[in-house]
Amino acid sequence: AQSVTQPDIHITVSEGASLELRCNYSYGATPYLFWYVQSPGQGLQLLLKYFSGDTLVQGIKGFEAEFKRSQSSFNLRKPSVHWSDAAEYFCAVGGTYKYIFGTGTRLKVLA
């Protein structure tokens, strides 16, 4: 069955610290992979996406993610977190028509 797992429901980091949000997926073929960010009461904003090619992809706001086929993972990273990064982050796997979303990781940033 196709699925996306974000094992961390909540993560708290200090401002300036590094961040890694985990995403594991189960999908029959090579998937399209996405990370979105959502601020409270807002829609989802695309951070980055992977379709093919270089397995390390760069996104907006200083985020990057690495596709590891052997581990079925697409973890999101940022070297230095800013207070404005506090939000909920969703990983998604997509095929031709439909996406499957993870349940999200809520990030809290300590000043």
Place this chain on the structure above:
Amino acid sequence: DGGITQSPKYLFRKEGQNVTLSCEQNLNHDAMYWYRQDPGQGLRLIYYSQIVNDFQKGDIAEGYSVSREKKESFPLTVTSAQKNPTAFYLCASRKAGGRGDQETQYFGPGTRLLVL
């Protein structure tokens, strides 16, 4: 500016009432989607439409209905049959074509539906 608009931002439903959420896009996207978001459950697909006058049920279509009479518009009706409609509703769209970058879904700002 191209984008996706959803209205209203907040919507209140009375018992037994049908309500309609609006979604409009001017991105010239072919496919449109409706998702329901509940705390701790991520996004669940309600309906999607690949082309005008055609739409398919998603994972949780019961109690909802849609229409796609125009490419730009994909309204969602929450019927009285939906017994637990309180949620955040998100509309998304995508340019069809099957090539990688065209698979990206873009989202509107959402509508929060509350039951009185």
